[in-house]
Amino acid sequence: MKIEQAQLSANKDWSPQLPGTLGQSADLVFLFGGKKILQDQSVISDIVSTYPSAHLIGCSTAGEICNTNVYDDSLAFTAVKFEQTSIETACANIDDFANSYEAGKHLCNSIPKQGLVHVFVISDGLQVNGSELVQGLTADLPDGVTVTGGLSGDGANFEETVVVWDKQARPGSVTLIGFYGEKLKIGYGSLGGWDPFGTERLITRSNGNILYELDGQSALALYKEYLGEHAEGLPATGLLFPLTVRMPEDSTSVVRTILSVDESENSMTFAGDVPEGAYAKLMKANFSRLVDGAMGAAQTSYQAIGSASPELAILVSCVGRKMVLKQRVEEEVEAVREVLGDSTILTGFYSYGEISPFTPSAKCELHNQTMTITTLSEH
Numbered sequence: 001m002k003i004e005q006a007q008l009s010a011n012k013d014w015s016p017q018l019p020g021t022l023g024q025s026a027d028l029v030f031l032f033g034g035k036k037i038l039q040d041q042s043v044i045s046d047i048v049s050t051y052p053s054a055h056l057i058g059c060s061t062a063g064e065i066c067n068t069n070v071y072d073d074s075l076a077f078t079a080v081k082f083e084q085t086s087i088e089t090a091c092a093n094i095d096d097f098a099n100s101y102e103a104g105k106h107l108c109n110s111i112p113k114q115g116l117v118h119v120f121v122i123s124d125g126l127q128v129n130g131s132e133l134v135q136g137l138t139a140d141l142p143d144g145v146t147v148t149g150g151l152s153g154d155g156a157n158f159e160e161t162v163v164v165w166d167k168q169a170r171p172g173s174v175t176l177i178g179f180y181g182e183k184l185k186i187g188y189g190s191l192g193g194w195d196p197f198g199t200e201r202l203i204t205r206s207n208g209n210i211l212y213e214l215d216g217q218s219a220l221a222l223y224k225e226y227l228g229e230h231a232e233g234l235p236a237t238g239l240l241f242p243l244t245v246r247m248p249e250d251s252t253s254v255v256r257t258i259l260s261v262d263e264s265e266n267s268m269t270f271a272g273d274v275p276e277g278a279y280a281k282l283m284k285a286n287f288s289r290l291v292d293g294a295m296g297a298a299q300t301s302y303q304a305i306g307s308a309s310p311e312l313a314i315l316v317s318c319v320g321r322k323m324v325l326k327q328r329v330e331e332e333v334e335a336v337r338e339v340l341g342d343s344t345i346l347t348g349f350y351s352y353g354e355i356s357p358f359t360p361s362a363k364c365e366l367h368n369q370t371m372t373i374t375t376l377s378e379h
Contacts, residue, residue: 001080001081001082001083001085001311001312001376001377001378002022002025002080002081002083003078003079003080003081003311003312003345004020004021004022004078004079005066005067005076005077005078005079005345005347006018006020006077007064007066007069007071007074007075007076007077008033008037008043008074008075008077009071009074010034010037010072010073010074012043018046018047018050019050020050020079022051022079022081023050023051023052024051024052024053025053025081026051026053026054026079026080026081027053027054027055027080027081027082027085027086027087028054028055028057028079028080028082028087028177029047029051029054029055029056029057029058029077029078029079029080030057030058030077030078030080030314030347031047031056031057031058031059031075031076031077031164032058032059032061032064032065032075032076032077032347032348032349033058033060033061033064033073033074033075033076033077034060034061034064034072034073034074034075034155035060035154035155035160035161035162035169036073037073037074037075038058038059038060038075038162038164038169039162039169041168043075044056044164044167044168044169047077048167050079051079054079055087055089055177056164056165056166056167057089057122057164057165057175057177058077058122058163058164059122059125059152059153059161059162059163059164059349060125060152060153060154060161060162060163060169061152061153061155061349061350061351062153062154062155062156062319062322062349062350062351062352063153063155063319063322063329063349063350064076064348064349064350065315065317065333065346065347065348065349065350066078066346066347067345067346068330068333068334068337068346069330069333070322070329070330070333070350072155073155076347076349078312078345078347080312082181082184082378083183083378084181084182084183084184084378085179085180085181085183085184085378086179086180086181087177087178087179087180088111088112088177088178088180089111089165089175089176089177089178090107090110090111090175090176090178091107091163091165091166091170091173091174091175091176092106092107092110092173092174092175093170093172093173094124094127094128094172094173094174095172099129099132100128100129100130100131100132100133100136101129101132101133101135101136101139102136103128103133103136103174104132104133104134104135104136104137104138104139104174105136105137105139105140106136107121107136107137107174107175107176108136108137108138108139108140108141108176109140111176111178112178112180113140113141113142115180115181115182116141116142116145116178116179116180117145117179117180117181117182117184117186118145118146118147118148118178118179118184118186119137119141119145119146119147119148119149119176119177119178119179120147120148120149120176120177120179120314120374121133121137121147121148121149121150121174121175121176121177121355122149122150122151122152122163122174122175122176123149123150123151123152123163123173123174123175123353123355124151124152124161124162124163124171124172124173124174125151125152125153125154125161125259125271125351125352125353126154126158126159126160126161126259126260126352127172128151128174129208129209129272129273130151130209130271130272130353130355130366131208131209131272131273131365131366132208132273133174133355133366134147134355134364134365134366137176137364138363138364146188146357146364147355147356147364148188148314148316148355148356148364148372148374149176149316149354149355149356149374150316150349150351150352150353150354150355150372151271151351151352151353151354151355151366152349152351152352153319153349153350153351153352154352155319156236156319156323158235158236158259158260161352163175179376181378183378184376184377184378185305185306185310185375185376185377185378185379186304186305186374186375186376187300187301187302187303187304187305187310187360187373187374187375187377188300188301188304188356188357188360188372188373188374188375189296189297189298189299189300189301189304189356189358189359189372189373190297190300190354190356190357190358190367190370190371190372190373191293191294191296191297191300191358191370191371192255192290192293192367192369192370192371193285193286193289193290193291193292193293193294193321194242194244194255194283194284194285194286194289194290194369195283195284195285195286195289196244196281196282196283197281197282197283197284198226198281198282199281200246200279200280200281201214201215201222201279201280201281202214202215202277202278202279202280203219203245203274203275203276203277203278203279203280204216204276205276206274206275206276208273209256209259209269209270209271209272209273209274210267210268210269210270210274211267211268211269211270211274211280212265212266212267214280218266219267219268220261220263220266220267220268221266223238223241223268226241226282227241234258234261235258235259235260235261235268236323238257238258238261238268239257239258239318239319239320239323239369240284240285240320240323240324241282241283241284242255242256242257242258242282242283242320242368242369243255243256243257243270243274243280243281243282243283244256244280244281244282244283245273245274245275245278245279245280246278246279246280246281247275247277247278247279248277248278248279254272254365254366254367254368255283255367255368255369255370256270256271256272256274256368257270257271257318257320257352257353257368257369258270259271259352270368271352271353271366271368272353272365272366272368283369285320285321285324287324287325287328290321290324290325290332291325291331291332291335292335293332293370293371294317294332294333294335294336294371295335295336295338295339297336297370297371297372297373298313298335298336298338298339298340298373299339300359300360300373301313301340301373301374301375302339302340302375304360304375305375305377308377308379309340309341309343309344309377310340310344310375310376310377311343311344311345311376311377311378311379312344312345312347312375312376312377313336313340313344313345313346313347313348313373313374313375313376314347314348314373314374314375314376315333315336315346315347315348315349315371315372315373316348316349316351316354316355316356316371316372316373316374317332317348317349317350317351317354317370317371317372318350318351318352318353318354318367318368318369318370318371319350319351319352320368320369321350321369321371322350332371333346336371336373340375344375353366353367353368354366354367354368354370354371354372355367355372356370356372356374
């Protein structure tokens with residue numbers, strides 16, 4: 001595997017300057033950037049002319065990761081030439097399907113299953129039900145093949161996200177990459193670092209990822225009561241206080257964050273399902289545990305490929321973590337570097353949701369407020 005990176009600043013300065021050395025031989029280019037830069041067709045055209053044979057895959061973000069640096073409103077791109085791996089890509093518009101499950105199922109059935117070893121997915125971050133999407137993506141996968149990825153972001157604006165596929169930035173879309181080849185080793189891990197607090201409450205009224213009532217009371221009113229002065233900044237400030245959601249029969253839980261608030265309906269829309277009959281509890285940040293969570297995710301992904309430094313690591317971390325860590329946000333990326341080693345190329349983005357199993361033995365789910373890491377190596 002051969003890899004090269006560059007970063008385009010908000011002022012449109014490349015570092016290092018294009019073109020690189022891979023050129024025509026590159027198979028894949030990851031593009032993670034601010035929405036305005038991705039919608040600038042001249043920027044996309046420059047990358048296409050530099051890597052004319054490569055698939056371009058990426059999305060708008062709430063922050064870009066390049067090496068151990070975190071940027072805003074820039075473009076981080078990573079070009080990859082595989083030695084013994086082939087790829088297939090597909091894209092779908094969410095509006096073409098009845099729900100997110102059907103979109104996910106269609107996408108995974110759009111690529112060949114023979115020889116498939118892994119799927120990496122990047123989705124619209126606002127119009128999709130992430131839980132349904134994951135269920136559709138995994139419905140017809142061969143045994144042993146799993147999915148990782150994330151939901152695109154739009155900073156703290158929550159207005160519109162875009163996904164890059166086929167040399168164009170597209171709103172309302174989901175794209176995926178299928179990886180094929182016995183020589184490719186894939187690792188993944190996902191951990192959080194948030195502490196639950198307050199009373200565990202029963203979800204008494206919801207519809208998919210839309211929450212109306214907790215313990216028979218308005219969930220939005222309760223949320224605003226907990227947030228106090230932060231309530232005026234919803235939905236962005238809701239990222240500081242996510243919900244942990246647990247089914248009665250389960251000992252483990254998933255974390256959900258708010259995507260939007262509807263005052264007229266007195267409801268909140270979350271990135272994934274908040275089912276009736278489940279129990280929900282508010283969470284708050286623990287700074288040191290957030291960094292420890294990033295390190296733990298790196299250790300899990302590292303061990304999954306035989307405890308050898310991977311060649312490439314794709315980091316998808318939640319925008320809520322970035323809001324808490326603030327100017328120290330790079331500490332969680334540096335914690336990943338400490339585990340994976342100096343030879344690993346790091347790329348990724350801050351997201352509205354993360355897709356991964358918690359560990360290699362767990363089922364794939366949508367998460368919020370985690371650091372999710374996918375490692376690739378052809379060693």
